[in-house]
Amino acid sequence: MTEIPKEEYILKCTSACAGCPSSLILRYVLKAAGPDTVLVVPACCTSVIQGIYPNTALNVPVYNVAFAAAAACASGMSEAFRKAGKKTSVIVYAGDGGTVDIGIQALSGAFERETDFLYICYDNEAYGNTGMQRSGSTPVGARTTTTPGGKTHAKKDIDAIVAAHNPSYLATACAAYPQDLFKKVGKALSLRGSKFIHVLAPCPPGWRFSSEMTVEMGKLAVKSGIWILYERESGKVTINGPSKAAMIKPVPLEDYLSGQGRFKGISQKAIDALKSQAEQRAKHLQKEAEGIC
Amino acid sequence: MYEIRIHSRGGQGGVTAARLLALAAFRDGNYATACPFYGAERRGAPVVSYVRIDDRPIRIYSQIRNPDLVVVLDPSVMEVVDVLHGLKSGGRVLINGATTDKIRGCPAYAVDLTGIALAEKLVVAGSPILNTPVIGALAKMGIVSVDSAKKAIREMFSDERNVRAAEAAYRELVI
Amino acid sequence: MLTIATGNKAVAAAVKEVRPEVIAAYPITPQTEIVEQIAEYVTSGELDSRYIPVESEHSAMAACIGASITGARTFTATSSHGLAYMHEMVNWAAGARLPIVMANVNRALGPGWNVWAEHTDSFQERDTGWLQVYVSTVQEAYDTALMAFRIAEHKDVLLPVMVNLDGFVLSHSMQSLETVTPGDFVPPLHLPHAIDVTNPAGYGTLTGPDEHFKFRWEIEQAMRKSVRVIADTERDFAERFGRQYGVAEEYRYEDADVVVIAMGTLGKEAEVAVDLLRNEGVKAGSLRVRWLRPFPELDLSGRDIVVIDRDYSFGFGGVLAHSLMAKSRIEPYSVIAGLGGQEVTFDDIAGFVRDRTPGSETWFGVKGNV
Structure with missing residues (x-):
């Protein structure tokens, strides 16, 4: 087992909901990053979780910035630190809306310029901070306040979009696998250039499951194969252990869906679509991992 | 104040000619401004640039209505633009070409700037460079000194062929 | 150099x-x-x-x-x-x-x-x-x-x-x-609230x-x-x-009965209009406002004022004119001119002064303007 530092950078006074995956993820991100770190946070749940001025629950500097601006702000910050000869890690910590929707232009620009930073998208598959409206990252069939009948479009494949920028490092992670996340953040920060980690964040109030089930829901996402843990380094794909196991013997997707109120009454057509999307993604990643494509 | 209007087509260097002329006038110890009038920045469209020369600071930004001198870098613009419009009585015209036939009622001068540019192989993207030779012609007309004209060209261009082209225009223009 | x-x-x-x-x-x-x-x-x-x-x-x-x-x-x-x-x-x-x-x-x-x-x-x-x-x-x-x-x-x-x-x-x-x-005219920047990882703070x-x-x-x-x-x-x-500009640059302003107020290059061109009007015997002057924020407190009392706005706030008026009306308590002749690069010459500006109607607004070159 990897030794996880005892130091806490997220203090016990957050305004997070019970069972919040975002603060759980951030806890391990910061343990891996250490104190010489600045977080750049666009509008998202973490804007609220860190507390109300003049208090802050975070023990590293946090620069809150406008919704669409995180990656660009981090670009300027990273360049200024490097110009001053400082190695300070610049980490964007953004939700899915701020990443796949309104922030995608700045994200693309920063990666194209090979900005030396780590971009972490914690993905609860909707605009959680404003009460669960659909985002580009909401999966098909999921009910949100703006898709009361279930979303009719597929989840945007942000990983493929980011991969097209040839980042130094790209990985997926999940709130239910903190050791794996810790290792990936450490690896990302050891590399120069633009790094991206996409973390699934099962959200109790948003997905409508009880707050002690966050970790369980994350495990089901991985075990059912709807969320695949992998890394992409200099073009080479490695599928991580839990997902390798899931590819051999997955748990039924229905086990994952049935525990969430957002999928209540989901049509068979939407379930089939989710399954086929998951299968295709798995096949493609397996081929890439085997060096076939 | 002495006011010059330069007619050319986008890409022929009319704007640079105005800037070179202003720089040369400035090196003569005068005040000078070069104000291009920009339309859409397309190659080949007729464009106008303005140069004002004075012994006092120049505070006028509006276009030149009554020029003392009109310079036509591309005679084909005369088919679409009245280049003599507003020319002061006693004002002069300088044309890039072999003849001043088309100009009536005012002193006009012609010099083959295109030929000079081609002779020096001053061609960029298929177009002869007219902005440096024209400064030689303007020096001959007494607008700026020969020394300042050469100084200005050398400040803006490292290729000595530009100076030679200006010298050739100075020699060839008959006043 | x-x-x-x-x-x-x-x-x-x-x-x-x-x-x-x-x-x-x-x-x-x-x-x-x-x-x-x-x-x-x-x-x-x-x-x-x-x-x-x-x-x-x-x-x-x-x-x-x-x-x-x-x-x-x-x-x-x-x-x-x-x-x-x-x-x-x-x-x-x-x-x-x-x-x-x-x-x-x-x-x-x-x-x-x-x-x-x-x-x-x-x-x-x-x-x-x-x-x-x-x-x-x-x-x-x-x-x-x-x-x-x-x-x-x-x-x-x-x-x-x-x-x-x-x-x-x-x-x-x-x-x-x-x-x-x-040299040291612009000293090194010291930002008191700069990010310091040894003293973490939340911003915004x-x-x-x-x-x-x-x-x-x-x-x-x-x-x-x-x-x-x-x-x-x-x-x-x-x-x-050896150069100074002020919050607003005055030109032949001291004894002027009528003052043209403008910004940017039109404010410079206005000086030529002032010379033209002075030659006609009109005691004109000009004031070129440099700072929009903070907006200057100008004493403009006892003079006719012509304000040229190269801007407009729809449903309201020229922003410079109205700012001066509020801050300097004047009733100017408000001229809207030069929008979208409209050509405005010193002759035109002299015309604004000659034709001024204090308390009214005009759109230069627009027929049937208010």
């Missing part, structure tokens, strides 16, 4: 002298020459800055903000639609008390596409907490850009400064320029009404204090380099 340059190149030359650590910019007509020249300086090594070729103006200001909060000196330049696109971050920069300097090359907003001079683009940013100054010559663009860094970074100000120059008319006009060696966190109100009041206090900082900076600049 005495040379000749365009307004754009003068701004770039001033930026080179103060050596910002980070410059982030996106090209837009007619600002392009500024970013091209800066890229050239950085590539040739004349300027040791990090130049970030961002993918939009929104990101240009965001990158300046990210760099500035580390304590770095920053610069950007834009125009028109770029400034409008940047608007959200323009607010953020001032609210975060970051002394970013930006050149804005004034240009009309579409539709239709129009690349020529108009002040509406920057006037739309007037309530964001930025200091705004408008220049009228190449030399003034250079001098003011230098002064802008010192004013923005002053401990009593710590607000961003926008230096505005008229698109094409000034940005692309070539005039004489005396460059200077600023959720803020309640009381604290928000207090922060807004602090911006206003800084804005008021900037009046003295601007005056001190101008005085020191004059002592060192």
